[in-house]
Amino acid sequence: MSSDEPQQPAQPDGPAPQPEQQPAAGGAKKxxxxxxxxxxxxxxxxxxxxxxxxxxxxxxxxxxALGYFLVDIPPANSAATAQSNVYLYADGTQIARDGEVNRExxxxxxxxxxVQHAVLAAEDRDFYSESAVDPKAMLRAAWNTATGxxxxxxxxxxxxxxxxxxxxxxxxxxxxxKEFFISIKLDREESKDDILEGYLNTSYFGxxxxxxxxAAQAYYGTDVEDLTTAQGAYLAALLNAPSAYDVIxxxxxxxxxxxxxxxxxxxxxxxxxxxxxxxxxxxFPVPDDPAHAASGMSGQRGYIVQAxxxxxxxxxxxxENTLATGGYRITTTLQKKKQDAFVDAVDDQLMSKVDKKxxxxxxxxxxxxxxxxxxxxxxxxMYGGIDYTKQYVNNATRRDYQVGSTFKPFVFTAxxxxxxxxxxxxxxxPNTVYDGTNKRPVQGWDGGYYAPENExxxxxxxxxxxxxxxxxxxxxxxxxxxxxxxxxxxxxxxxLGLPSDTPDLTASPSIALGPATASVLDMASAYATLANHxxxxxxxxxxxxxxxxxxxxxxxxxxxxxxxxxSADTTTSILQSVVEGGTGTAAQAAGRPxxxxxxxxEEDKAAWFAGYTPDLATVVAVMGQDPDTGAHTSLxxxxxxxxxxxxxxxxxxxxxxxxxALSGTPARDFDLELEDGAEExxxxxxxxxxxxxxSEEPSASDEPSEQDTNSEEPVPPTEESSEAPETGEPQxxxxxxxxxxxxxxxxxxxxxxxxxxxxxQAADR
Numbered sequence: 127m128s129s130d131e132p133q134q135p136a137q138p139d140g141p142a143p144q145p146e147q148q149p150a151a152g153g154a155k156k157x158x159x160x161x162x163x164x165x166x167x168x169x170x171x172x173x174x175x176x177x178x179x180x181x182x183x184x185x186x187x188x189x190x191a192l193g194y195f196l197v198d199i200p201p202a203n204s205a206a207t208a209q210s211n212v213y214l215y216a217d218g219t220q221i222a223r224d225g226e227v228n229r230e231x232x233x234x235x236x237x238x239x240x241v242q243h244a245v246l247a248a249e250d251r252d253f254y255s256e257s258a259v260d261p262k263a264m265l266r267a268a269w270n271t272a273t274g275x276x277x278x279x280x281x282x283x284x285x286x287x288x289x290x291x292x293x294x295x296x297x298x299x300x301x302x303x304k305e306f307f308i309s310i311k312l313d314r315e316e317s318k319d320d321i322l323e324g325y326l327n328t329s330y331f332g333x334x335x336x337x338x339x340x341a342a343q344a345y346y347g348t349d350v351e352d353l354t355t356a357q358g359a360y361l362a363a364l365l366n367a368p369s370a371y372d373v374i375x376x377x378x379x380x381x382x383x384x385x386x387x388x389x390x391x392x393x394x395x396x397x398x399x400x401x402x403x404x405x406x407x408x409x410f411p412v413p414d415d416p417a418h419a420a421s422g423m424s425g426q427r428g429y430i431v432q433a434x435x436x437x438x439x440x441x442x443x444x445x446e447n448t449l450a451t452g453g454y455r456i457t458t459t460l461q462k463k464k465q466d467a468f469v470d471a472v473d474d475q476l477m478s479k480v481d482k483k484x485x486x487x488x489x490x491x492x493x494x495x496x497x498x499x500x501x502x503x504x505x506x507x508m509y510g511g512i513d514y515t516k517q518y519v520n521n522a523t524r525r526d527y528q529v530g531s532t533f534k535p536f537v538f539t540a541x542x543x544x545x546x547x548x549x550x551x552x553x554x555x556p557n558t559v560y561d562g563t564n565k566r567p568v569q570g571w572d573g574g575y576y577a578p579e580n581e582x583x584x585x586x587x588x589x590x591x592x593x594x595x596x597x598x599x600x601x602x603x604x605x606x607x608x609x610x611x612x613x614x615x616x617x618x619x620x621x622l623g624l625p626s627d628t629p630d631l632t633a634s635p636s637i638a639l640g641p642a643t644a645s646v647l648d649m650a651s652a653y654a655t656l657a658n659h660x661x662x663x664x665x666x667x668x669x670x671x672x673x674x675x676x677x678x679x680x681x682x683x684x685x686x687x688x689x690x691x692x693s694a695d696t697t698t699s700i701l702q703s704v705v706e707g708g709t710g711t712a713a714q715a716a717g718r719p720x721x722x723x724x725x726x727x728e729e730d731k732a733a734w735f736a737g738y739t740p741d742l743a744t745v746v747a748v749m750g751q752d753p754d755t756g757a758h759t760s761l762x763x764x765x766x767x768x769x770x771x772x773x774x775x776x777x778x779x780x781x782x783x784x785x786x787a788l789s790g791t792p793a794r795d796f797d798l799e800l801e802d803g804a805e806e807x808x809x810x811x812x813x814x815x816x817x818x819x820x821s822e823e824p825s826a827s828d829e830p831s832e833q834d835t836n837s838e839e840p841v842p843p844t845e846e847s848s849e850a851p852e853t854g855e856p857q858x859x860x861x862x863x864x865x866x867x868x869x870x871x872x873x874x875x876x877x878x879x880x881x882x883x884x885x886x887q888a889a890d891r
């Protein structure tokens with residue numbers, strides 16, 4: 127049946143749908159937000175992020191406000207904290223006391239503008255335009271320090287001034303927080319000029335000089351008003367590392383100081399404080415030698431204090447500014463008896479023969495020495511010069527004189543350590559025979575032609591490694607360096623104790639001849655490793671450091687094996703031969719079993735003896751230096767002798783010192799474990815009729831006459847006997863002899879005796 131009424135749709139089973147609710151009058155009701163599910167629950171909402179950010183900002187503002195109101199600007203502490211550092215021998219006897227504050231305040235108007243700008247260029251170029259603190263720089267410095275790029279300062283000049291004048295140098299969080307707030311307050315209460323003036327009057331410049339006026343006097347003997355721009359730039363450069371950039375105390379660091387000086391001047395040009403034309407005409411202003419030092423630093427005291435300060439700052443035990451605040455009790459490893467013995471030995475054996483009035487060259491004579499206990503690396507004695515108030519540079523620690531042939535033992539040690547062979551495949555031992563011909567080109571080196579001279583141009587012909595060491599034959603050791611590999615020789619020298627940054631320590635054949643400029647103390651450390659059977663402990667000069675009864679933490683003395691015992695002991699065996707019958711016979715006066723090596727720098731500008739007993743490793747060097755210019759000079763004619771070599775004064779000083787230093791202790795023999803084939807072989811017996819004439823074959827064991835004591839080769843051969851006998855045409859390698867007795871590449875075969883002399887059969891050929 128049809129109907130005009132609309133039909134209702136059929137309703138499905140279940141509850142009927144509710145009609146849509148309309149907003150009630152007077153307010154609306156929102157639908158509930160669906161809950162976050164799954165991984166979405168882990169993502170913070172924008173409300174959470176905003177709330178956290180606002181909370182952190184409010185917290186920081188609150189902390190800043192709290193710190194700002196709680197931290198007051200304290201009174202100046204500089205006068206109150208000025209104390210002495212006390213330096214002691216190992217037994218507690220006082221060596222020296224420093225700490226007399228050298229400061230004279232000046233007005234900013236007295237300081238030339240160029241000098242002010244030099245300081246700003248070095249330390250804080252945005253000083254006048256920036257705020258008291260630089261958060262970006264602080265974060266950058268913290269990051270660079272944390273990531274191993276070196277400790278860096280993120281401090282502005284204002285922060286540095288606050289640290290110097292109001293606080294201390296201790297590296298603590300509380301001090302940094304105080305520094306932060308005091309700097310902000312100070313910047314609001316004082317002008318930039320006042321802060322810069324205070325900074326320039328309180329900064330430490332080295333040489334015990336606090337403030338720019340004291341520094342001007344200490345380095346250039348002038349008042350601050352008269353400083354040139356170049357001088358001001360150098361003083362500004364010193365602020366970064368005062369002692370390290372003192373080119374008089376550390377001539378080896380001149381390149382670094384010069385680079386810093388250039389950085390300052392270039393910064394002044396960049397900031398338009400200096401014209402490029404004026405900059406181009408400037409030359410490095412070499413500072414003066416100190417006209418005088420504090421009377422308490424005379425004799426050896428000043429050298430010791432300087433060496434201890436360098437050790438403390440280099441090893442980052444304390445930074446230089448912290449140490450300069452004073453109050454530290456510093457006990458060294460030095461033993462007074464041995465220290466006095468060193469001074470006596472130099473005076474008796476060398477300085478008593480120096481006559482500056484009779485010979486101008488005698489004014490150039492310098493001496494340096496250091497002695498180390500091989501068992502623990504402790505420095506027991508050090509000789510820095512005749513008097514710290516007269517010769518400022520410490521000759522025991524300076525790194526600017528070639529070590530010469532005292533480097534040769536490191537080449538042989540490297541040969542044994544690496545199982546090296548000659549060019550024709552024979553294992554290198556003390557009995558291996560080389561060609562000792564003068565100027566023989568090295569074989570197997572692809573870096574270019576190299577043919578070193580022997581001393582006095584002497585040719586030795588066939589010679590064993592042992593005898594070549596006795597006579598310090600350059601041609602043999604240059605070839606050995608190639609056979610071992612110059613890179614391996616360098617690695618071994620560093621393993622033994624030479625610093626990796628030793629100047630001129632290069633991986634080339636010439637490394638064997640000792641162009642490297644290690645210090646006397648560095649060489650003593652390396653020879654102590656040989657004396658300790660190849661175990662190396664970094665040398666130390668400190669027993670303890672304390673302040674107000676609290677000990678300062680010192681680096682651990684970690685002893686490790688650097689080369690095998692066989693490598694070290696076999697080297698010792700050939701160095702014993704040097705003392706028994708080679709160039710170091712003067713060392714026998716020590717009256718103990720000894721091993722050592724002589725050395726001479728190029729043009730005889732330095733002479734060395736490095737040696738050791740089982741109980742003591744000592745190195746002595748005699749150096750030539752112009753007292754006026756500081757230039758290295760030859761020692762020819764000094765003390766009236768034609769030349770000074772390592773077997774003379776250095777070995778004599780070594781012997782007297784060693785004898786006195788070890789007096790009262792029993793003498794010990796070396797306990798050696800040698801490489802296979804290293805035992806010294808007896809000379810072959812020959813019939814008198816077969817022997818070469820004595821005039822042609824001087825004995826290797828002949829002792830030098832008194833007049834030739836200072837010659838590394840005591841009796842230079844005559845023209846007839848100095849050259850190897852010519853038994854054929856010159857060979858391509860520079861040697862002489864027939865193809866039957868000279869192997870390929872100049873390494874000789876078994877027609878020579880183990881002693882290094884030609885056998886009768888070879889001579890007959």
